[in-house]
Amino acid sequence: MSEQATEDALSIGDVAKATGLGVHALRFFEREELFLRPIPRTAGGQRVYGLADVEWLLLCNRLRDSGMPIAGVKRFARLVRSGPGNEPERLALLEEHERTVRDKIADLTASLEIIHGKVLTYRKHVEDGTAAGLWSPPPSP
Amino acid sequence: MSEQATEDALSIGDVAKATGLGVHALRFFEREELFLRPIPRTAGGQRVYGLADVEWLLLCNRLRDSGMPIAGVKRFARLVRSGPGNEPERLALLEEHERTVRDKIADLTASLEIIHGKVLTYRKHVEDGTAAGLWSPPPSP
């Protein structure tokens, strides 16, 4: 699950397709040390990724899509790179992020309720032509 | 609900406190035409807000916190400013945003499940000292 001994060699373009990230982003991630290892190169200097890199990037996508900043992913990557023994720290980082995501969902749900309320008000108004409860252009004097 | 005839006059600092926005942000919003009216000024040129402005800003906060970009809020504000008659457009804008928020919540929930799965795996590992299913520092050769 983390070898490239067999035939597992992917170009940067392949990885871009597999992860939805752009090639520029992949190079950027490498500069930012977001990978779990130095990505090996061909004799000519082109990057050779493995399936494990793609799997890691897919997890990164989940973390980032759920709002973890690059710096957070970088910290997690650094922990993994520094080898076994720091699993409690990795767990703490993930738990913290999980809390953050739950809070974010709660906030969004609260906003959604407000917005949905507005939608209902507007629907009612648009259906029967009243203006009660709508924002109207206020006077500026 | 939208007058300043009584005693309803708020300074920019008051509004900042009431909405959680910074004074810089409030001036920025005004430049961006996010308000429903031109904010009136004192003889000396200082902004005088009303309660209706605060209420609008609180709705703006909900929209923005739920991911609507400034440009979207601006479009909504422009519709309201341009007076009655475009309620169907306002409704469409809000419905569209509601869909966006629901999608966002669904995405976050999906990510949360992945992350929670990772947390469970790590918890198990940290509790009983195995390394199954964890990322380990991969070899780079």
Place this chain on the structure above:
DNA sequence: ATAGAATCTAGAGTGCAATCTAGGTCAAGC
């Protein structure tokens, strides 16, 4: 062998949403 596509590097540029700076003006309390 060679054309064309993909990749390389270093660094500049983009977009969003503020946020801050500089150099003043205004207003409230003592």
Place this chain on the structure above:
DNA sequence: GCTTGACCTAGATTGCACTCTAGATTCTAT
């Protein structure tokens, strides 16, 4: 009256996360 804090404008700067540029090199298919 005067100090002190809040406020004013215009414009520069920040931070994040890419995204693109230019010019050179490498790989692939014919």
